[in-house]
Amino acid sequence: xxxxxxxxxxxxxxxxxxxxxxxxxxxxxxxxxxxxxxxxxxxxxxxxxxxxxxxxxxxxxxxxxxxxxxxxxxxxxxxxxxxxxxxxxxxxxxxxxxxxxxxxxxxxxxxxxxxxxxxxxxxxxxxxxxxxxxxxxxxxxxxxxxxxxxxxxxxxxxxxxxxxxxxxxxxxxxxxxxxxxxxxxxxxxxxxxxxxxxxxxxxxxxxxxxxxxxxxxxxxxxxxxxxxxxxxxxxxxxxxxxxxxxxxxxxxxxxxxxxxxxxxxxxxxxxxxxxxxxxxxxxxxxxxxxxxxx
Amino acid sequence: xxxxxxxxxxxxxxxxxxxxxxxxxxxxxxxxxxxxxxxxxxxxxxxxxxxxxxxxxxxxxxxxxxxxxxxxxxxxxxxxxxxxxxxxxxxxxxxxxxxxxxxxxxxxxxxxxxxxxxxxxxxxxxxxxxxxxxxxxxxxxxxxxxxxxxxxxxxxxxxxxxxxxxxxxxxxxxxxxxxxxxxxxxxxxxxxxxxxxxxxxxxxxxxxxxxxxxxxxxxxxxxxxxxxxxxxxxxxxxxxxxxxxxxxxxxxxxxxxxxxxxx
Amino acid sequence: xxxxxxxxxxxxxxxxxxxxxxxxxxxxxxxxxxxxxxxxxxxxxxxxxxxxxxxxxxxxxxxxxxxxxxxxxxxxxxxxxxxxxxxxxxxxxxxxxxxxxxxxxxxxxxxxxxxxxxxxxxxxxxxxxxxxxxxxxxxxxxxxxxxxxxxxxxxxxxxxxxxxxxxxxxxxxxxxxxxxxxxxxxxxxxxxxxxxxxxxxxxxxxxxxxxxxxxxxxxxxxxxxxxxxxxxxxxxxxxxxxxxxxxxxxxxxxxxxxxxxxxxxxxxxxxxxxxxxxxxxxxxxxxxxxxxxxxxxxxxxxxxxxxxxxxxxxxxxxxxxxxxxxxxxxxxxxxxxxxxxxxxxxxxxxxxxxxxxxxxxxxxxxxxxxxxxxxxxxxxxxxxxxxxxxxxxxxxxxxxxxxxxxxxxxxxxxxx
Numbered sequence: 001x002x003x004x005x006x007x008x009x010x011x012x013x014x015x016x017x018x019x020x021x022x023x024x025x026x027x028x029x030x031x032x033x034x035x036x037x038x039x040x041x042x043x044x045x046x047x048x049x050x051x052x053x054x055x056x057x058x059x060x061x062x063x064x065x066x067x068x069x070x071x072x073x074x075x076x077x078x079x080x081x082x083x084x085x086x087x088x089x090x091x092x093x094x095x096x097x098x099x100x101x102x103x104x105x106x107x108x109x110x111x112x113x114x115x116x117x118x119x120x121x122x123x124x125x126x127x128x129x130x131x132x133x134x135x136x137x138x139x140x141x142x143x144x145x146x147x148x149x150x151x152x153x154x155x156x157x158x159x160x161x162x163x164x165x166x167x168x169x170x171x172x173x174x175x176x177x178x179x180x181x182x183x184x185x186x187x188x189x190x191x192x193x194x195x196x197x198x199x200x201x202x203x204x205x206x207x208x209x210x211x212x213x214x215x216x217x218x219x220x221x222x223x224x225x226x227x228x229x230x231x232x233x234x235x236x237x238x239x240x241x242x243x244x245x246x247x248x249x250x251x252x253x254x255x256x257x258x259x260x261x262x263x264x265x266x267x268x269x270x271x272x273x274x275x276x277x278x279x280x281x282x283x284x285x286x287x288x289x290x291x292x293x294x
Numbered sequence: 295x296x297x298x299x300x301x302x303x304x305x306x307x308x309x310x311x312x313x314x315x316x317x318x319x320x321x322x323x324x325x326x327x328x329x330x331x332x333x334x335x336x337x338x339x340x341x342x343x344x345x346x347x348x349x350x351x352x353x354x355x356x357x358x359x360x361x362x363x364x365x366x367x368x369x370x371x372x373x374x375x376x377x378x379x380x381x382x383x384x385x386x387x388x389x390x391x392x393x394x395x396x397x398x399x400x401x402x403x404x405x406x407x408x409x410x411x412x413x414x415x416x417x418x419x420x421x422x423x424x425x426x427x428x429x430x431x432x433x434x435x436x437x438x439x440x441x442x443x444x445x446x447x448x449x450x451x452x453x454x455x456x457x458x459x460x461x462x463x464x465x466x467x468x469x470x471x472x473x474x475x476x477x478x479x480x481x482x483x484x485x486x487x488x489x490x491x492x493x494x495x496x497x498x499x500x501x502x503x504x505x506x507x508x509x510x511x512x513x514x515x516x517x518x519x520x521x522x523x524x525x526x527x528x529x530x531x532x533x534x535x536x537x538x539x540x541x542x543x544x545x546x547x548x549x550x551x552x553x554x555x556x557x
Numbered sequence: 558x559x560x561x562x563x564x565x566x567x568x569x570x571x572x573x574x575x576x577x578x579x580x581x582x583x584x585x586x587x588x589x590x591x592x593x594x595x596x597x598x599x600x601x602x603x604x605x606x607x608x609x610x611x612x613x614x615x616x617x618x619x620x621x622x623x624x625x626x627x628x629x630x631x632x633x634x635x636x637x638x639x640x641x642x643x644x645x646x647x648x649x650x651x652x653x654x655x656x657x658x659x660x661x662x663x664x665x666x667x668x669x670x671x672x673x674x675x676x677x678x679x680x681x682x683x684x685x686x687x688x689x690x691x692x693x694x695x696x697x698x699x700x701x702x703x704x705x706x707x708x709x710x711x712x713x714x715x716x717x718x719x720x721x722x723x724x725x726x727x728x729x730x731x732x733x734x735x736x737x738x739x740x741x742x743x744x745x746x747x748x749x750x751x752x753x754x755x756x757x758x759x760x761x762x763x764x765x766x767x768x769x770x771x772x773x774x775x776x777x778x779x780x781x782x783x784x785x786x787x788x789x790x791x792x793x794x795x796x797x798x799x800x801x802x803x804x805x806x807x808x809x810x811x812x813x814x815x816x817x818x819x820x821x822x823x824x825x826x827x828x829x830x831x832x833x834x835x836x837x838x839x840x841x842x843x844x845x846x847x848x849x850x851x852x853x854x855x856x857x858x859x860x861x862x863x864x865x866x867x868x869x870x871x872x873x874x875x876x877x878x879x880x881x882x883x884x885x886x887x888x889x890x891x892x893x894x895x896x897x898x899x900x901x902x903x904x905x906x907x908x909x910x911x912x913x914x915x916x917x918x919x920x921x922x923x924x925x926x927x928x929x930x931x932x933x934x935x936x937x938x939x940x941x942x943x944x945x946x947x948x949x950x951x952x953x954x955x956x957x958x959x960x961x962x963x964x965x966x967x968x969x970x971x972x973x
Binding site for chain 3: 321322324325326332334336345346347408409412413415417418500501502512515516517518519520521
């Protein structure tokens with residue numbers, strides 16, 4: 001929409017000016033930062049004259065057992081957390097819609113959303129570790145006789161502790177998104193479908209699910225990318241080996257042996273690559289997202 | 295039956311916070327006791343003790359959060375206007391560019407630019423941390439404002455202009471009041487993202503910029519759980535209070551919710 | 558109305574990114590000069606310079622009792638001289654060294670953000686190799702007269718000659734901390750008896766993953782026990798001697814794995830995590846370099862009252878830790894003042910009383926009153942008397958051995 005104003009700032013220029021500050025931030029930090037990480041992973045060393053370009057970092061990454069195990073763990077944790085959070089979140093949203101008490105539910109969802117992940121990590125440690133509250137409860141009921149009898153849920157090989165924290169937080173996130181999607185006139189469509197003779201299963205498959213799918217899938221992709229790239233929770237709830245990719249990246253970065261720097265950058269580039277694939281998926285999905293949003 | 299499931303779900307949303315609250319006042323609470331064997335105010339006293347970095351951390355976190363929130367909104371407001379009001383070629387590309395920092399981990403970017411921050415003297419400084427935290431927050435601000443501007447009825451502005459108001463007056467007295475909910479949401483969101491940020495503050499702040507997440511991270515790894523729980527309480531209260539205060543503005547706006555999950 | 562051009566925002570982004578990169582990359586490089594020498598000889602001018610400065614002291618932050626002491630006593634002493642203390646806690650000293658290294662690489666040869674580091678061992682050696690430290694200032698400190706510089710532990714840091722590049726601060730002597738309700742005195746007599754107890758009670762003992770400093774010490778303790786002491790591993794680095802010793806060490810460490818916590822499938826990340834396990838009741842014993850701090854933890858209720866300490870026969874391992882000042886430090890005068898205060902017998906006494914840390918100064922060189930105060934200092938039941946702690950102290954290995962051990966532990970034990 002344009003103004004027919006006496007000011008003759010051309011439309012294109014006006015848009016450019018409005019966008020410039022944001023684009024500067026993105027360009028300098030994001031584009032600059034990522035390209036620096038890529039360059040440094042190939043051996044570029046800023047401020048030092050003796051940079052040797054090589055793909056050594058990537059080659060050693062390929063042979064590094066820590067990185068290979070890390071890639072598997074990272075993907076496993078992010079996919080599982082997202083999957084579980086999506087299922088429980090959507091189920092919760094559908095239940096809330098059915099049963100009512102929407103304001104209560106919203107309040108509780110939002111309270112959960114307000115908790116920072118660091119605090120969530122501490123809560124999970126206190127709850128799930130072998131000397132945590134659940135373990136003590138099972139001792140009190142006679143199920144276990146010592147900390148070591150309780151299953152390993154934190155610092156475990158599979159990553160259950162990490163998954164638990166993310167499922168706890170992201171369920172609320174996806175639940176809120178699902179609720180918002182369900183609030184936009186889906187009930188009327190479902191009623192219409194019922195009047196036309198559609199059964200419950202049919203209504204769900206052909207009315208409810210398509211209404212939910214765009215925003216829930218977009219949110220899920222966001223969650224997956226976020227989990228894959230975060231540091232605090234996998235560090236606190238996971239093992240030293242194998243650790244997730246961001247933890248490995250930071251470990252290599254902090255090595256006093258500066259030849260590990262390119263390797264740290266290469267791991268960072270790897271994480272970025274994984275996330276970029278997810279961004280592409282995100283945009284394919286949001287192009288189907290309902291009108292009035294961006 | 296359904297009510298039971300729902301009750302379980304809603305309880306699960308907040309119950310894990312319960313052990314935290316008990317640990318805050320625990321003196322000794324060893325396995326396998328279900329309740330602490332003695333209570334103490336040691337944890338809470340630590341929060342007010344000037345010998346610990348907690349008060350400094352609280353101040354630093356608040357200052358950085360406020361600064362990041364302010365700057366991110368100032369940048370996101372015009373960007374949101376461009377995205378929401380205008381249709382132009384390359385709009386999709388700009389949206390992509392603006393949202394990519396949300397997806398690509400900030401860790402990768404911070405690693406890449408860290409050496410430049412050192413060179414420019416921005417490392418170990420609050421201003422450096424504020425600058426780097428713009429990266430994850432500006433996209434959210436732009437998104438929220440973009441959605442708000444898309445819903446804005448431009449006629450109000452047009453009327454003001456035809457009535458003789460200059461562009462600045464129109465902005466201040468027409469546009470901004472109309473967008474007040476979005477401004478609150480964007481400010482809140484960016485503040486909370488900054489409040490919870492750990493890795494970027496660690497990398498760019500170099501340990502000298504002591505924010506609450508930095509202190510909490512160290513405390514969680516230590517053997518003093520009471521102190522860690524007390525600190526966690528301090529970290530979780532402001533987001534809880536702020537988000538609850540803004541709750542009515544957030545319901546149903548999935549564009550805004552996109553940001554909150556990142557906390 | 559014309560189409561708005563696509564390239565507008567795109568072009569802006571591209572140009573700005575390129576510009577940003579170029580500006581930062583083409584900033585003129587200042588040469589990486591050798592560090593400025595800090596002249597500690599003229600103490601009055603040092604004090605005058607230091608007045609009003611802030612000293613950024615990077616130190617291991619995992620010991621709460623010590624942190625309290627630093628933030629209290631030391632900060633107050635510094636404030637009397639007009640110096641503000643900024644204690645920057647790091648989880649690993651290597652982070653601080655890394656920071657200085659990074660600054661050097663970025664061309665910051667002055668105005669560095671790190672003024673002083675609590676350091677020893679391979680971290681010091683790394684700094685020596687990279688020429689990071691300011692040297693030649695230690696003898697000029699007024700309180701250096703209390704230090705016995707002829708002691709090997711003082712002028713040799715894990716095999717690297719100190720050469721005046723760092724000032725001694727405290728001594729560490731390792732010990733085993735255990736819950737006397739779970740282990741008897743005969744269990745903690747030697748490494749072998751400890752490991753036998755662990756085999757009979759699997760999952761109740763562990764050590765942190767290397768390269769944690771204490772984890773490294775635990776492995777070296779078992780190494781000393783396996784090969785009969787550090788004598789076969791002399792400086793400079795002897796590959797054959799190392800391989801012979803390591804080949805006996807790895808099988809033993811792998812053999813004890815199922816006696817350890819989690820069956821040895823993983824190790825706690827750090828010493829702080831190990832102490833947390835002990836405090837939570839998941840393990841009953843652990844090694845430590847800071848036996849004196851245990852008293853405070855028992856008092857706070859974090860450790861059980863039945864906590865005791867033992868020195869395994871075959872000896873414990875002792876070392877001296879130091880304060881180093883980077884050559885590019887911004888507030889080197891304030892750092893000198895800090896180093897001097899730390900060497901003050903009053904500070905060493907206060908440190909001993911609070912933390913049970915053995916003084917790095919030579920008590921014979923202090924006055925009778927101070928010596929008496931040291932002897933009279935109260936001691937908790939949970940802490941061993943100094944005489945016991947220092948009776949059989951073995952020296953540390955050279956840092957080359959340590960680094961190699963830490964690296965090989967990962968491949969030979971952790972990743973198995």
